Amino acid sequence: MSSTNQNETLGILVCTHSTLAGGFKQAIEMLMGPQENxxxxxxxxxxxxxxLSKKIIELIQSMQTHKNVIFTDLFGASPTNSAAMTLVDINASIVTGVNLPMLAEILTLRNQQLPFExxxxxxVAKGKDNIRIITKEMILEG
Incomplete structure (x- = not known):
């Protein structure tokens, strides 16, 4: 298994429909401050x-990182398909179904010496764990 190295910052790219990716960045910076790469x-x-595929390659290359994670909103949709087409040209993995907890988790852990996989x-587990249903009954039961 390969490890992320403390001297090798992991590049993060969020690729979504419309302005969703930019909204994620604004929310992350509100919670965690400005983020490099x-x-x-x-x-x-x-x-x-x-x-879009060409722009993804340009953005990944501009970060000058050795490993990268591309987050997309929907599996099988155009942003994911565009990102998948770039994998022959860049060193990246794609994670679909992006949510805010996933981004906060990877930005917190990316410089620790953890196996990349x-x-x-x-x-992915953090993203799934933060999907919950809260009902009126739950609130009333305390």
């Missing part, structure tokens, strides 16, 4: 997915 890009109506499994 954390980029976002959105796909808008009428955009070409090949152009374990880090990815941890952030």
């Amino acid at each position: 954390f980029e976002t890009i959105g796909l808008y109506e009428g955009d070409d997915i090949m152009d 374990d880090l990815l499994m941890d952030i």
Whole structure:
């Protein structure tokens, strides 16, 4: 298993439909302050997915990181498909179904010496664990 190295910051790119990725970045910076090697890009109506793939490669290369994680909003949708097309050109893994807890977790843990695969499994678990249903009955029961 490969490990993330404290001297090798992991690059993070969030790629979603419309302005969702930018909203995630604003929320993260509100909670955690500015983050290095954390980029976002959105796909808008009428955009070409090949152009999006090129922009993804450019953003990943601009971070000058050895390993990268691309977060996308929907498995099988255009942002994910565009990101998948870039994997032959960049060193990255894709995590679909992005949510705020996942991003906070990876930004907190990315410089620790964890096996890369374990880090990815941890952030997926964190994302799933934060999906809950809260009902009126639960509140009333205390």
